[in-house]
């Protein structure tokens with residue numbers, strides 16, 4: 001790679017044997033011993049001067065330093081060129097001869113040049129010759145490269161063509177085994193046309209031999225447009241005449257082609273070394289794992305890791321890197337990066353969904369019940385379900401599937417069956433998106449409470465109208481008017497007070513006025529004029545999901561548009577599948593579900609998340625593609641996020657001494673909705689001091705794998721309505737894993753707060769327990785300065801630390817040496833009492849100073 005001229009190179013350039021050049025250099029006063037030593041330009045000029053002188057042509061001032069004449073020597077540079085990709089990647093040394101710039105002697109240089117400096121002329125001539133030789137050599141090499149590339153290309157085309165022809169012939173043979181070859185010139189190509197006709201072992205054998213052994217049949221269809229179009233499929237750049245030419249040459253001169261192939265060695269299976277580096281164009285999305293990028297670049301993962309490392313990015317093969325880093329490293333590796341046409345499958349899906357056009361018909365309202373704890377949400381939902389859901393089959397019991405629908409005289413109403421609670425705010429916020437109407441339950445005996453207000457805010461934010469249910473009116477201390485007044489303060493104004501909100505006074509216990517509530521909901525729905533397209537492919541949202549031991553993944557979905565039918569293919573979040581069966585809330589099988597009707601779906605590839613959209617698509621392929629693409633994306637973002645967390649941890653620890661502590665949790669629950677709600681609520685408890693990190697979890701019982709995860713990461717396991725199995729219990733016992741069972745969300749939050757408080761440890765706080773004012777100062781031979789003080793606040797105690805303040809500024813911190821009252825040593829002196837205070841190792845105390853006595857106490861930190 002050296003760009004410097006060695007003696008050997010110089011000798012080659014000036015066409016002089018190395019020995020002779022060494023000799024000449026020695027004579028010129030530059031003794032070199034090694035032909036690989038570097039000759040500097042000054043030395044070259046010196047040599048030139050010497051040569052001239054020895055030939056009687058003295059050169060003035062060459063060695064004087066003003067050097068009016070310059071000679072630029074030709075330089076050759078060796079470069080490493082990386083060719084090929086993947087395993088065939090290799091490095092080739094290429095000698096690049098740099099363009100020679102000969103600086104001719106200027107006109108003004110006069111006599112010397114004009115004097116016919118033969119020697120110099122000779123050197124220049126030789127240099128020129130050498131340059132010419134180099135140029136020619138380079139041209140020759142370039143031409144050879146070009147020829148090789150063309151031959152490789154031609155061989156490739158011919159091999160493809162031969163293969164195609166083989167398939168055609170195989171098809172021909174299959175179609176007309178008894179016929180003469182000439183008898184089916186039309187039929188054969190059509191049969192073979194592009195459908196991946198299965199190859200017989202014989203045809204495969206033929207394919208292998210296509211490079212040299214294959215001879216086209218004389219009777220093969222010639223000249224037909226159809227045929228030529230197929231054979232040159234994918235070669236759109238060829239003109240009709242080119243196709244004809246190639247077509248005839250392909251058939252007419254098989255022998256020459258054979259000969260040519262064997263000569264170049266570039267048959268379909270011959271190796272032709274790429275002559276230029278392959279620049280790959282890779283599509284990169286928001287994130288990509290190092291492994292995926294390496295695969296796209298046809299490189300080994302390690303090479304990409306190395307390149308990243310050189311750029312200062314530490315990443316392992318499995319780690320994800322962001323778009324910008326990926327682009328940089330791709331370019332660094334000599335390839336081209338393009339923005340991935342994100343969500344190509346997703347786009348196809350969108351186009352698919354947008355297709356749905358049809359008549360909009362009126363649809364039932366979807367209702368969510370919200371309200372403060374214990375105000376009767378569950379009781380109300382239960383009462384309506386119990387009394388209004390048509391049980392279908394005799395003896396059928398209603399199931400909790402996350403939603404149900406009731407049929408009233410005024411129409412159908414669907415209820416989302418998610419109990420409302422602060423911890424469910426994430427679900428509720430999502431619920432509100434699905435929801436057309438919110439029924440706000442307020443207990444008549446309790447009135448408006450914080451979560452009542454929160455529910456109002458949620459409904460407002462989602463632009464969903466309210467119907468207020470004043471519950472528990474059966475109770476003696478019920479006061480509906482108070483509720484109405486309190487709600488007015490929240491701008492929820494009843495019709496009777498001039499507002500537009502319907503209020504129903506009811507009892508979820510006795511069922512009083514429940515019908516009136518259903519009427520009010522129907523009326524509100526009428527006002528909203530809710531419509532949806534009923535015909536066509538269904539779309540909607542997942543309300544609830546779980547993994548059923550016998551039935552596999554089960555998702556309750558709410559259809560929003562179209563009709564969901566048994567046998568439909570659907571994408572559901574990152575899952576996909578074909579609807580194997582549909583069940584309603586009574587557990588009966590149904591064939592379809594129309595807008596606003598909740599239904600349980602069986603047949604998905606996995607458990608989707610509550611809140612995921614679902615879309616029915618035409619075919620399984622698209623469903624699978626979209627689901628997989630989404631899954632990959634989700635995984636990648638998760639990996640990036642995880643990497644970020646690790647960094648944050650490190651940074652936090654570096655920055656703030658002890659650093660932010662982490663409480664790891666594994667959260668398992670019976671339904672996906674609870675997992676999500678818990679995850680959100682618990683993570684939200686994080687503060688600057690502690691990070692609540694839900695490291696794992698999901699739907700179902702606590703397994704051995706959950707327990708092991710918890711053990712290795714010192715996590716607390718939260719089991720919400722689920723229990724640990726025997727093997728998990730064993731791991732939990734062995735490793736002393738902290739396992740806690742819950743059935744009320746609120747308790748989980750409370751306990752996690754406690755656990756976190758424990759983890760936060762204690763904080764040392766200072767508490768001032770008393771202050772004394774210095775009135776006078778006495779000198780004692782035993783104690784030094786003793787301050788005559790009056791305790792003005794609290795109590796001053798011996799053995800406690802003190803501070804001396806002057807003008808409210810601390811001037812000394814130390815200990816009490818003596819505390820006396822009337823020459824008596826005392827342990828403490830209270831407010832309003834005089835005393836003498838001796839401060840250890842401090843004698844500068846003055847009248848007017850303050851002595852502050854304090855103690856250090858340990859306080860349990862809380863969130």
Ligand SMILES: Nc1nc2c(ncn2[C@@H]2O[C@H](COP(=O)(O)OP(=O)(O)OP(=O)(O)O)[C@@H](O)[C@H]2O)c(=O)[nH]1
Nearest residue numbers: 372373374375376377378379419471472507508509
């Ligand atoms: N007397 C009377 N009691 C009721 C009525 N509705 C509910 N309750 C009682 O109130 C208590 C709480 O009712 P829930 O339905 O569990 O209340 P919730 O709002 O769902 O409570 P969380 O699920 O904890 O948020 C229960 O003991 C019910 O029996 C009612 O109309 N009258």
